[in-house]
Amino acid sequence: MSETRSVRGRTREEMARRVAQDIADGSYVNLGIGIPELVARFVPEGRELVYHTENGLLGMGPSPEPGDGDPELINAGKRHVTANPGAAFFHQSDSFAMIRGGHLDLCVLGALQVAQNGDLANWSTGEPDAIPAVGGAMDLVAGVKAIYVITQHCTKQGEPKLVESCTYPLTGAGVVNRVYTDLAVIDITREGFRLVELSPGVDFDFVQDRTAAPLLPVPESCPTK
Amino acid sequence: MSETRSVRGRTREEMARRVAQDIADGSYVNLGIGIPELVARFVPEGRELVYHTENGLLGMGPSPEPGDGDPELINAGKRHVTANPGAAFFHQSDSFAMIRGGHLDLCVLGALQVAQNGDLANWSTGEPDAIPAVGGAMDLVAGVKAIYVITQHCTKQGEPKLVESCTYPLTGAGVVNRVYTDLAVIDITREGFRLVELSPGVDFDFVQDRTAAPLLPVPESCPTK
């Protein structure tokens, strides 16, 4: 995999591994398309998670060997997957009852922007020419118990993605609980962005410089795992 | 079966047979508890009906031989039934989606009172001491495409059950399409009760005398099958 490593901070895989550490045994989890999908690879030994894909499967397993895929066994990203022992297939209404009804413990999503009040924008840049497409994202952020975002701290152009308020159209208002970036882990609190942890080799000011809203320090000490 | 036959008019079985004549081949039908249940016995040769019971079965078959019943295979009257080839079991939400969504062609119900505007009262006499119980009756009359009532023309005390307006609490307003009694078949029209057919040996005045609202004559001729 070609990976443009930033000077400092976590790679995509390291970000995914860091998220995986925080998911409790037995959780029901929905992983968004892209970096979030990587999380499943890094779940620590001894923990069993059940993966939900909103197109109608609970107990989703890893990708099959190339050539072994079934075009009618796919995930929400339309990639071939497998079904683990204990899986269940169901229709869209049951799938979204799981989502909207708060039965899923965690959803990990990508982001275009996250605001300090937890607003999330991840479905549209609002360009008039773009084809809008939302899928299940608005349902997930409205219904799942906890929403984690995994994203690069800044865009390729160096623009902060953690902002005072979103300029892109919202996916949901006040929905994000925690953000994992290449530079840090940051909670959304009533007071705004609060640092949980810095990535190895990164300091507070480095992160604050790349965050377009005030960053509160870690309440007590500041571990760098 | 002990059967108090009135001087003139149809027996319970003859009423059920008369209803059965009017049900088109291929209909999806829900039969209420009591006389309506008898209808299934009299469906003419060559017609196939699919019976729905709101507790969760489509393709309900006849009662099993005594002793062969499964206490977990019952109808809405909580009696043992069977499942025909082509049957399906489903939960209550799907069952009531069939009902409320207008997927059933016909429901045949009993009645305490039917008003000339199609109002039906069949779940409560409104006595303060009575235990109210409604089950699926209000759903059925609100959702099924056609509602037929099968009932004795008068109560055991000789009171007319076809009335100007119901004095008992309603099951549904303006929902009944047709009434089959021991004395006649009567349609509910915009103008009120309209005679469709007299039972053998019964004349118009005899029925009108026992009906507490005006009875319009059959539009053209008056067959007595």
Next chain:
Amino acid sequence: MIDKRARSPFEALEDVRDGATVMVGGFGEAGSPIELIHALIDQGATDLTIVSNNCGSGEVGLAALLKAGRVAKVICSFPRTANSTVFPELYRSGRTKLELVPQGTLAEPHPGGRRAGIPAFYTPTAVGTPLAEGKEQREFDGRRYVLEHGLRADLTIIKGKRADSHGNVVYNKTARNFGPIMAMAGTITVVQVEEVVEPGSIDPETVVTPGIFVDRVVEVASPALESALVAAGAAYP
């Protein structure tokens, strides 16, 4: 490691609190989780609100729970059944309140319930009847509808045929009835089944209630039949 097995009905219900709203599956005796209801009697929680299609018969199951004085209110579509004497007495004496709802509205926690993310919905059922009185009404395309609020429950107890240790459940015939719906509406959902099997033993195409809706499963290999107990004159406890 996911293992939702409880060792006994009693263990599965240890944490029920006074004042809880409890959904109880079953249409008559079909699907009635009688061993779980009896465990609820043993457990002792009181001042309960029961959501159930019926109110039991004889002096076992739901009728026994009512008779034990644990139920402040029932939300029910058909509380009057054969051999039903306990509820009528409690109702007439005013000791247990009744909220009568159409069966289809009781069946709507699936789409309608708050645990399905839908707090309220419009339905044509009961318009023009006493059961719509005091409820908000509205016209869509020239027809009147009643606004109904989705039901929820602190605890749901239901009966299935078979479950795996992840909580995936299949049912038996018309005993399915309210099970899959109420499972979705309970904050805690407990299922009694005749057999608990390993994950992978139930074809994922045939699972009726996916495990995410189930918190605890308990094996009751030979569940009692309400009608048989009533015929034998049994009373619980």
Next chain:
Amino acid sequence: MIDKRARSPFEALEDVRDGATVMVGGFGEAGSPIELIHALIDQGATDLTIVSNNCGSGEVGLAALLKAGRVAKVICSFPRTANSTVFPELYRSGRTKLELVPQGTLAEPHPGGRRAGIPAFYTPTAVGTPLAEGKEQREFDGRRYVLEHGLRADLTIIKGKRADSHGNVVYNKTARNFGPIMAMAGTITVVQVEEVVEPGSIDPETVVTPGIFVDRVVEVASPALESALVAAGAAYP
């Protein structure tokens, strides 16, 4: 005598009218009733409103229907997919209108649809976003919800795995997706399956879509795969 078999996809769709609203099953190619969509192209109905999760890829299936100029409007959650060029062009040129809805709202004809007897319902999805603009909102227990109106369709076309001649359907894996939901929402529902069997051949415990929701079944023993057709550069007709 109940026999819902049609002899061909074309025969099953003979009576579709211009201006019809058509629900089309499938999530990507999984569950997409490609032979029925092609029959709809042959049949000729135009000015259609299509309700579907996606808008097809390449120049087959839904994309071919769009390219043929038959679609006035799509109601869709995710019209942008890999190898999707037809819809973007129609959208940008203003020839096909788009009503974007969250996937979960598209999935609600089951509880929410008029064919489920529920014309409207409240949901938390999309509150505070552009997709809730202009929609009625209301608070329940301190949280805001949007009023959504159930979708309906003149015609639903979906793909199953197996059906009996009564119209009972079972599906294959994640190809189930919108099938059971859209089947309930169509005034006429047509299902293509790999095999039509006799009543009694499908275990009544495992039926996913009961026959009452299905009007016609048509056997397509070896359905084409959208991805394979696109990879081969195929175009329909």
